Amino acid sequence: MSDEIDLHALSDDELIEQVHQDLYDGLREEVEEAVRIFLDRKWAPYDVLTKALVEGMRIVGVDFRDGILFVPEVLLSANSMKAGMAILQPLLASSGAPRMGKMVIGTVKGDIHDIGKNLVGMMMEGAGFEVIDIGINNPVENYLAALEEHRPDILGMSALLTTTMPYMKVVIDAMKEKGIRHDYVVLVGGAPLNQAFADAVGADGYCRDAAVAVEMAKSFMSQRQGSPQARGDVVT
Ligand code: B1M
Numbered sequence: 271m272s273d274e275i276d277l278h279a280l281s282d283d284e285l286i287e288q289v290h291q292d293l294y295d296g297l298r299e300e301v302e303e304a305v306r307i308f309l310d311r312k313w314a315p316y317d318v319l320t321k322a323l324v325e326g327m328r329i330v331g332v333d334f335r336d337g338i339l340f341v342p343e344v345l346l347s348a349n350s351m352k353a354g355m356a357i358l359q360p361l362l363a364s365s366g367a368p369r370m371g372k373m374v375i376g377t378v379k380g381d382i383h384d385i386g387k388n389l390v391g392m393m394m395e396g397a398g399f400e401v402i403d404i405g406i407n408n409p410v411e412n413y414l415a416a417l418e419e420h421r422p423d424i425l426g427m428s429a430l431l432t433t434t435m436p437y438m439k440v441v442i443d444a445m446k447e448k449g450i451r452h453d454y455v456v457l458v459g460g461a462p463l464n465q466a467f468a469d470a471v472g473a474d475g476y477c478r479d480a481a482v483a484v485e486m487a488k489s490f491m492s493q494r495q496g497s498p499q500a501r502g503d504v505v506t
Contacts, residue, residue: 275288277300277303277304277307278307282308282311282313285304285307285308285322286321286322286325288300288304289301289304289305289322289323289326289354290322290325290326290329292304292326292350293323293326293327293329293330293347293350293351293354294326294329294330294333294339294347295346295347296343296345296346296347296349296350297350298346298349298350298353301323301350301351301353301354302353302354302357304322304354305318305322305323305354305357305358306357308322309357309361315358315361315362316362318354318358319355319358319362319389322354323351323354323355323358324389326347326351327347327348327351327385330344330347331461348385351385352385352388355385355388355389355392358392359392362392362393362395362396363392363395363396364395364396368398369398369399369400370397370398370399370487370488370491371399371400371422371423371424371487371491371494372399372400372401372402372420372421372422372423372424373391373394373399373400373401373402373422373423373424373425373426373487374402374404374413374416374417374420374422374424374425374426375387375390375391375394375401375402375403375404375425375426375427375428376403376404376405376406376408376412376413376416376426376427376428377405377406377407377408377427377428377429377430378407378408378427378428378429378434378435378437378438378441379407379408379409379410379434379437379440380407380431380433380434380437381406381407381428381429381430381431381434381437382406382407383406383428383429383430383431383460384405384406384428386428386430386459386460386461386480387403387406387426387428388403389480390426390428390459390477390480390483391403392480393480393481393483393484394426394480394483394484394487396484397484397487397488399424399487400422402416402420402422404416410437410440410441410444413425413427413441413444414444414445414448417445417450417453417454422454423454423455423490423491423494424454424455424456424457424487424490424491425441425445425454425455425456425457426456426457426458426459426477426483427441427456427457427458427459427473428458428459428460429458429460429462429463430460430461430462431462432462435460435462435463435467436471438458438471438473439470439471439472442456442471442472442473443472446472451472455474455475455487455490455494456472456473456474456475457473457474457475457476457477457483457486457487457490458471458473458475458476458477459476459477459478459479459482459483463476464476474490475490
């Protein structure tokens with residue numbers, strides 16, 4: 271039982287193992303305490319995020335897949351993960367990086383998974399992007415409205431289910447129909463996606479994880495800044 275363990279007394283490696291266990295058991299307060307201990311030990315927030323929280327959730331995912339864990343248990347794990355992420359969020363988001371651009375991001379219709387999307391948002395903010403998060407379960411109308419309202423450089427879409435990922439094409443096709451597809455860089459991500467899928471739906475890039483999303487967004491922004499559109503030239 272985790273409440274019999276003094277988390278402060280554990281070595282770094284033991285504490286990592288313990289966070290994985292506490293995430294698995296959905297013990298929110300213990301996860302929060304461990305995150306604070308790592309920060310007190312001068313761990314980089316990104317390392318706490320990836321080695322403790324993301325890896326812990328990966329383990330939960332394996333047992334969810336194998337029918338060992340069920341939705342109510344996984345929800346507790348997810349909430350514990352979110353609580354840990356909330357502590358890291360201001361640290362990851364306030365890197366003091368120069369303003370890079372703007373991104374609208376949301377999870378597609380039918381899909382309520384948001385941990386990965388939130389993580390991408392945090393990392394993008396940390397890299398200097400302004401992020402407008404439109405949440406989960408977004409129909410195409412929400413994406414189009416957010417693009418019109420916020421005029422971002424990048425649209426990010428997240429999907430975690432094989433049944434919801436095809437909806438990304440619905441959004442991209444709607445952008446084409448409105449003649450606005452090329453006004454935005456479209457980046458997609460989520461566990462079941464891959465590069466071939468991103469190509470097939472007409473996205474500009476597939477992001478395996480949040481770090482790739484940041485790198486890709488930066489690279490597209492530097493291409494855009496050198497483009498005729500960015501310089502205000504007339505494009506024929
Ligand atoms: Co669900 N779930 N879930 N789930 N869930 C998966 C996705 C699943 C793979 C589990 C499994 O079977 N192994 C499986 C999908 C199978 C499939 O489609 N092939 C599944 C299922 C089946 C379901 C339900 C249908 C279960 C049911 O009801 N019977 C149901 C569907 C609900 C719905 O959406 N309509 C469901 C529900 C849930 C919970 C509510 C319990 C909970 C979500 C809580 C929440 O998000 N608030 C949940 C969870 C937690 C998971 C797993 C275990 C973990 C997902 C996660 O948060 N990972 C997941 C297993 C798995 O993925 N292996 C699973 C951690 C996160 C950091 O990673 O989200 O991959 P990830 O994000 C990464 C990258 O993918 C990428 O960067 C992120 C950070 O590095 N990325 C982007 C993601 N989005 C991006 C967007 C970008 C760029 C990069 O834009 C630019």
